[in-house]
Amino acid sequence: MRRLLLIHEHVAHASKPNQASAEASAVAEENLCESGYHVYTACSAADLPRCIHEIDAAVVHLPIARIAGWQRNLEKLKPVPVLWWCSPYSGTSSADYCQDDAPIDGILTPSMSPSELHWALHVGTKQFLDRQQWHTERQQLRSKLEERKWIDMAKGILSDINRVSEAEAYDMLRRKAMNERKRIVDVATSIVKAHQQLKA
Template sequence: MRSLIVIQTETARSSPEYSDQPTSSPKVILQEYGYFVCTASTLERAKVMVNKADAAVLDLPVGELKGWGKELLWTRSLPLIWWCSASSASESLEACEENVTVDGILTPSMSEQELHWALHFSSRQYFERKQWQSERAQMMAQLEDRKWIDMAKGILSKMKNISEAEAYDFLRKQAMNERKRIVDVATSIVKVYQLLKESK
């Protein structure tokens, strides 16, 4: 992880913390530690720059993280890391209960090694989160498939006066004959049955 985009709204950039000590800005610190950093304060610029970044560092109050994170992830999936400075932390007290997805936290007081390790673990957290989301999507798809198959078995059992096991065998054979997935055959049966029911 070498290339970072820092999201920093005009409010954050004009905070006394950065105007009094410009060396505490995330861009300055990250560049000092050898990272290539670009900044964005508008969504339009962020959407362009995010394609060149390995991660997004969000120098924002917690209340703004969810909205920005959602917009960035629509453009490109990448690790989201919160820059927890004194000003962003103090502006975030009322948003403590928000359900915000971040993969890590950085602070201005971190040493170079601490920052490198925090970014490393943030990257790992991101990949674990993506894997979990992928597994969850697969499970939801399997549940949806199971629903169609169960509905089709019920219809076949009722119409052909057969057991559900026999109805499943029928679906399986039909799928093999048509070279389709069982769920596709089941979905067709359910939809035809529903159309017939509505036409009556």
């Protein structure tokens, strides 16, 4: 992992908070470059398409409250680990927004040495991959539960109509699916929908 995207706020005028943000972002970029990383920068979502396919991770130097929007923009283009650059500026501006479910995979700080940055990025990447795996498994489980719901409803309908047990109704569903070369859930869904239309 050598290519990072540093996301920070655009400084429109030289107010003290904006100056602090700009200075801390410059320190972040300098620290990351000196630690051997190639750093791209982005201040708006419009900047993402030009570099998104080059990067291995995103480092966000923002108040925590603004990270979720950036993460959604990144997810649309390319899911990557998101690590928070916790500087005095971003830490102080996040004090009112402390929460356990901040959408980040790790934290980096200005005081980290190159080896500490490396390991924090490594651990953050593992956290990201674990989160992606968990999300995939959750989606698969939801899909299976949804399929089970349709199959159970179809079994109940076939059992009532044909006056057979649910086990026999399931065998009927399975045979119909095999004969029509369809998935059993597709046959079950069509049976349930047809039954609902007849009752309407």
